[in-house]
Amino acid sequence: MDIVIRPAAPEEYETLGEITARAYLQDGLLDFGESDAYLGELKDVAKRAAAAQVLVAVADGALVGGVTFVPSGGPMADIAGPAEAEIRMLAVDREARGRGAGESLVRACVDRARATEGCVRVVLSTQRSMRSAHRIYERMGFVRTPERDWNPLPQLDGITLLTYRLTL
Template sequence: MDIVIRPAEPGEYATLGEITAEAYLGDGLLDFGESDAYLGELRDVAKRAAAAEVLVAVAEGRVLGGVTFVPRGGAMADISGPGEAEIRMLAVARAARGRGAGEALVRACIERARAVEGCVRVVLSSQRTMRAAHRVYERLGFVRSPQRDWNPLPDLDGLLLITYELTL
């Protein structure tokens, strides 16, 4: 199966939003299920696309997954600083997992980061339970950066996001 990585088109936003929400819900990554406020953020691909670059993995005319690439700061950045690009909201449909779509999306972000003038590093946050994603990141050269680990909801103990970085 040939996987093509390209910018998401507006007609694909709803599909990608559902893939992303289902991936996070199905993998138990949202603490409050359907009532989790972050679920709305995951579904709002149009908002992400207005502030960053949203890429999709497509094969045989179907969207398999997507990622948000933040080339330099702005509203979509969580942990990136000067000279850093950030990868956010990587998700692949359950039925499409294990076929290389996630890795292809991460590789596309790395390539884009290399094309950003002054970019020296790619950073990302992940949950501890996202072990398959961690294997992809490590295979591509990312290393853990525990000094950057953070909690997006300080009032909620135990929601520590772990971080990775790749020096370009």
């Protein structure tokens, strides 16, 4: 499968939003299902694209996944500090998994981070159950940073996001 990574076009935002939301829902990553407030964030690709870089993976002419790359801080950063880029909302359509789209998207983010002046690290948050994503990150040299793990919903116990970093 030939995979092309490129910036998302506005006419692809809705499709990418659906792929991202469906991936999180199918994998059981949203605690409240269809009513989860984060679902709206996952679907709102236009909002992400206005504040960060949204990349898509296209395989055999079809959009199969995407990721949000936050070059340095800004409203889309969750955990990035000074001189750090952040990877967010990585998702690949279930039918296209296992063929390199996820790794290609992460690699494109790392390449962008290396091209960002002053950037020395790439950071990301992930859920415990995202084991296939963890394997990609670890294979690419990311290391766990348990001291940065955090809870995006402090009012709910038990939701701790794991963090990783890659030093460039």
